[in-house]
Amino acid sequence: xxxxxxxxxxxxxxxxxxxxVDDVSFAVAAGEMLGILGPNGSGKSTLLRLLSGxxxxxxxxxxVHGRPLASYSRRQLGQTIAxxxxxxxxxxxxxxxxxxxxxxxxxxxxxxxxxxxxxEVARRAMERTGVLxxxxxxxxxxxxxxxxxxxxxxALAQEARIMLLDEPGAFLDIRHTxxxxxxxxxxxxxxxxxxxxxxxxxxxxxYCDRVALLKAGRLFRxxxxxxxxxxxxxxxxxxxxxxxxxxxxxxxxxxLPLSRIYRERLRRG
Amino acid sequence: MTPAYLTARRFVAVNAxxxxxxxxxxxxxxxxGSVHVDLARAxxxxxxxxxxxxxxxxxxxxxxxLAAVVGGALATAGVALQGLLRNPLAEPHLxxxxxxxxxxAVLAVIxxxxxxxxxxxxxxxxxxxxxLVSMAIIYRLALVHGRLQPYVLLLAGVVYxxxxxxxILCVNAIxxxxxxxxxxxxxxxxxxxxxxxxxxxxxxxxxxxxxxxxLHTRQLNVLSLGDEGALQLGVAxxxxxxxxFFGASxxxxxxxxxxxxxxFVGLIVPHVMRLILGADHRLxxxxxxxxxxxxxxxxxxxxxxxxxxxxxxxxxxxxxxxGPFFVxxxxxxxxxxxxx
Numbered sequence: 001x002x003x004x005x006x007x008x009x010x011x012x013x014x015x016x017x018x019x020x021v022d023d024v025s026f027a028v029a030a031g032e033m034l035g036i037l038g039p040n041g042s043g044k045s046t047l048l049r050l051l052s053g054x055x056x057x058x059x060x061x062x063x064v065h066g067r068p069l070a071s072y073s074r075r076q077l078g079q080t081i082a083x084x085x086x087x088x089x090x091x092x093x094x095x096x097x098x099x100x101x102x103x104x105x106x107x108x109x110x111x112x113x114x115x116x117x118x119x120e121v122a123r124r125a126m127e128r129t130g131v132l133x134x135x136x137x138x139x140x141x142x143x144x145x146x147x148x149x150x151x152x153x154x155a156l157a158q159e160a161r162i163m164l165l166d167e168p169g170a171f172l173d174i175r176h177t178x179x180x181x182x183x184x185x186x187x188x189x190x191x192x193x194x195x196x197x198x199x200x201x202x203x204x205x206x207y208c209d210r211v212a213l214l215k216a217g218r219l220f221r222x223x224x225x226x227x228x229x230x231x232x233x234x235x236x237x238x239x240x241x242x243x244x245x246x247x248x249x250x251x252x253x254x255x256l257p258l259s260r261i262y263r264e265r266l267r268r269g
Numbered sequence: 270m271t272p273a274y275l276t277a278r279r280f281v282a283v284n285a286x287x288x289x290x291x292x293x294x295x296x297x298x299x300x301x302g303s304v305h306v307d308l309a310r311a312x313x314x315x316x317x318x319x320x321x322x323x324x325x326x327x328x329x330x331x332x333x334x335l336a337a338v339v340g341g342a343l344a345t346a347g348v349a350l351q352g353l354l355r356n357p358l359a360e361p362h363l364x365x366x367x368x369x370x371x372x373x374a375v376l377a378v379i380x381x382x383x384x385x386x387x388x389x390x391x392x393x394x395x396x397x398x399x400x401l402v403s404m405a406i407i408y409r410l411a412l413v414h415g416r417l418q419p420y421v422l423l424l425a426g427v428v429y430x431x432x433x434x435x436x437i438l439c440v441n442a443i444x445x446x447x448x449x450x451x452x453x454x455x456x457x458x459x460x461x462x463x464x465x466x467x468x469x470x471x472x473x474x475x476x477x478x479x480x481x482x483x484l485h486t487r488q489l490n491v492l493s494l495g496d497e498g499a500l501q502l503g504v505a506x507x508x509x510x511x512x513x514f515f516g517a518s519x520x521x522x523x524x525x526x527x528x529x530x531x532x533f534v535g536l537i538v539p540h541v542m543r544l545i546l547g548a549d550h551r552l553x554x555x556x557x558x559x560x561x562x563x564x565x566x567x568x569x570x571x572x573x574x575x576x577x578x579x580x581x582x583x584x585x586x587x588x589x590x591x592g593p594f595f596v597x598x599x600x601x602x603x604x605x606x607x608x609x
Contacts, residue, residue: 054497078503085498091355092493092548097273105491106503111484111551113277136273158502 005030005065005162005193006081011050012059013043020046022217023060030161033184033194035204035225038214039238044197045166047214051195052083052164064162078106082155084165088147093138096150100126103157118157125156129183145176152180156187163187165196169203181207205229205252213237229253241266275549283552287559294563295337298570299329303578327463332573333566334468336460336583339524340534340565342475344557346520347535348542349482352489352550353513356419357540358598361521362532364426365407366400368433370518370525373399375437375452379444393474397522403429404514458531458584460569467527474523479558482516485509486550493548531565531584533591538564540598 007027013020021043028034036044049055051062053069062069064080072080082103090099103125104118114122126132129149139147148168155163165184169177177200185207188194198204204211205225213220213228215237221228231244234255241263243256258266300306304324311321343361350359350366361367377395407429411422437456441449462468488509492499496506524531538561539553546552565583568590572583 049497052501054500073503074500074505075503078501081501083498083501088494088498090493091357092352092543094490094493094548095273098275098490098547098549101274102491102494102502105487108487111487113275113280113551119274 004028004063006051006195007063008047008051008060009063010060011047011057011062013046013050013055013057020217021050021057024212024214024217024219025060026212026219026222028162028193028195030193031188031191032209033188033196033207035208035211036195036197036214037199037201037204037211037228038220042214042237043217044214048083048164048166048195048197052081053077075106075109078158078160080160081162081164082158082160084148084151084155084163084168086166086168086170088151090139093140096126096131096134096137096139096142097122099139099150100131100153100157103154106158121159122153122157125153126150128156128186129153130179144171145173148172148176148180152183161191162193163195165194167197167199169198169200177203201229201234201255202252205254206247206250225253229255275547275552280552280555283546284555284559287556287563291337291559291563291566294566295330295333298333298336298566299325301570302329302574331462331465331468332460332569334465335462335471335528336565336569337562338468338472338475339460339528339531340538340568341558341562342471342478342520342524343531343534344538344561344564345475345479345482345554346517347561348539348550348554348557349489349513349517349520350535351539352486352492353510353517354417354419354422355493355495356422357543358419358423358536358595360533360536361400361517362430362530362535363595364404364422365429365433366404366426366518366521367525367530367532368430369403369406370396370400370522371456371530372433372436373397373402373522374526375440378448378452379440393471393519393523393526395522396526397519400522400525401514401518403433404518408514455529457582458529458587460528460565460583462527471523471527475520478516478520478523479554481519482513483551483554485512485516486554489513489550490548529584531587533587533594534561534565534568536598537587537591537594540594 004027009025011021011024024047026034036047038044046055050057053062064072100122101114101118104114104121107118108114123132126135129152131146131149131153134142134146134150139150142150148171152168168180172180181203184194184196208225210223211225211228212222213233220237221233231242234242234244241258243258245254247254300308306325307321310316310319311325313319346361350361350364351357374392374396377392407422407425410425411418413421441452444452488504491502491504492506492509494502499506539557542553542556542560546556568586569583572581572586575581
C-alpha cells in the first residue's frame with residue numbers, strides 16, 4: 001500500500017525475560033486513526049515508544065514512509081513524528097508560547113532564535129487547541145486540561161505527518177477529552193496518520209477507523225471497532241464480563257462495566 | 270508583564286542593560302574601600318608616587334575584575350547544572366562539584382610540587398578534571414533505575430563535599446607549613462589579587478566555557494520536557510548532557526582553582542534572574558553571567574569593607590546570604606525539587 005505512513009513489522013521487545021511486545025505487525029495509512037487497546041501491562045505504551053524510536057526493538061522494525069525508522073536522524077524523526085505523552089511535567093516556569101515553540105526544535109539547529117514562520121506556526125497551533133489566550137501565562141499556572149492542550153499545540157507545531165498519543169485524555173474530564181479527540185479527527189481528515197493508546201473503549205469505537213487489541217504483548221485482533229470490540233473478544237482479553245450495546249445516536253459500539261452482583265448473575269445464566 | 274517568548278531583540282536589550290550595570294559596578298566598587306581614592310587624581314599619569322593610582326589600579330581594580338569573572342562563572346555553571354538536572358536547587362557548591370574541583374587543585378599542587386597555588390594557567394584544568402570526575406560520580410549515584418532522583422543527588426553532593434573536604438585536610442596535614450597555610454586561606458574563598466594576568470587567564474577559561482554552554486542552551490530548554498520528550502524533538506540528549514557537564518566543570522574548575530570555595534552564587538543569581546526574565550536558558554545563561562559578576566563584586570565589597578580594616582572571606586558573605594535563601598527556596602519549591 002503506497003499511502004502507508006507508519007508500519008510495524010514483527011516488532012518484539014522485552015524487559016529482561018519478559019516479552020512486553022511480541023511479534024506485532026500493523027500499518028497505518030495517511031488520514032487514518034488507529035487506536036491501540038488492551039489491559040494494563042499489555043504493552044501499549046511500550047509499543048508506542050517503539051513506534052516513536054525512543055526504544056529500539058529487539059526484533060522486527062518500524063518503517064516510516066516506507067523507510068526503516070533507524071535510517072532517520074533524530075531531527076528528521078522530530079519533523080516526521082510528533083508524540084503527546086500522558087502527562088508532561090515541566091520543571092521551569094516557561095510561558096505557554098515558549099513550550100509550544102519547543103515543537104519547532106527539530107526545525108532549528110544549534111543556538112538559534114525562532115523566526116517569524118516558527119512563531120506563526122506556533123500561533124496557529126495554539127489557536128487550534130484553544131490556548132491562544134493563555135499564550136503569556138506560565139505553564140505552572142495552568143489546569144491539567146489546559147496543560148494537555150498546550151502539549152498538543154506543541155506537537156502540532158512540529159508539523160509532523162504522523163502523531164502518536166499515549167492516552168491524551170487520561171487526566172481530563174469528559175468535555176476536555178472529546179474536545180481533544182474532535183481535534184484529532186480534524187487533523188486526521190487533513191491527512192495526518194494518528195496512532196493513539198486508549199483505555200476508554202467507547203472513545204475508541206467512536207473515533208478510530210481501526211483498533212488493535214493487545215493481549216500480553218501480542219496482537220489479539222486488528223480491525224474496525226465493530227469487529228474488534230465485541231463481547232467475546234473483551235471477555236477473553238480483559239477477563240471480565242462487560243455489557244456491550246450499540247449507541248443509537250452514533251451507531252458505534254458501547255461498552256459498560258458490570259458490578260460483581262451482575263457479573264455473577266450473568267455467569268449463573 | 271513578561272513577554273511571551275524570547276526574540277533576538279530582547280536578548281540584546283536585556284544583556285546590554287545588565288552589561289551597563291556591571292560596568293557601573295566595576296567603577297563604583299573600585300572607588301569604595303577602607304582608604305578614600307580620588308578618581309581624578311588616580312587617572313593623572315604624571316604624578317610621582319601617586320598613591321591613589323596605585324590603590325585603584327594595583328589593588329582594587331584587579332580584585333574587582335576577578336570577583337566579576339568568578340561570580341559570572343559560578344552563576345553560569347549554576348544555570349547549566351540546574352537545566353541539566355532539571356532541579357532549581359542544583360548548585361556547584363551544594364552538589365559537590367566545587368569540592369571535587371578543590372580536591373583536584375590541591376592534589377595537583379601537592380603532586381606537582383608547586384608552592385604557590387595561584388601562579389599557573391594549568392591549575393584550572395586540574396580543578397576542572399576534579400570537578401568533572403566528581404560530577405560523574407554524583408550523577409551515577411543519583412541515578413536510581415535510570416531516573417535521576419533529586420533528593421539522592423543533593424544528599425550525594427553534601428556527602429561528597431564532606432568527603433572531598435576530609436581528603437583535602439588529609440593532604441593538608443602532610444603538606445609543609447607554608448603550603449598548608451596557603452591552602453587553608455585559599456579554601457575559605459578569597460579574591461585578593463594584584464595580577465591582571467591571572468584575571469585574564471581565568472577570564473579566558475570563563476569565556477570559553479560560557480560560549481560552549483550557550484551553544485547548548487536551546488537544547489537545555491527542550492530537555493526540561495524530560496529525556497524522552499527531548500529525544501522526540503530531535504535533541505541528542507546524551508551529547509547535550511555530556512557537553513553541559515564538561516562546560517560547567519571547566520567553569521567551576523577555573524574559578525575554584527583561583528578563589529577557593531565560594532558557595533551559593535550559582536543558586537541565588539539564576540533564581541533571581543529566572544524570576545525576572547523567565548526560564549529560557551538562551552537568555553538566562555548570559556544574563557546570569559553578567560548578574561553573577563555584579564553580585565560577587567558587591568559581595569566582595571561588603572567582605573572587604575563591612576568590618577573596617579578586618580576583612581571577611583567573601584565565601585562567608587555569600588554563604589550568609591545564601592543559607593537563608595536556600596531555606597526560602599526549600600520552603601517554596603522543596604516539594605517539587607525533591608520530587609515528593
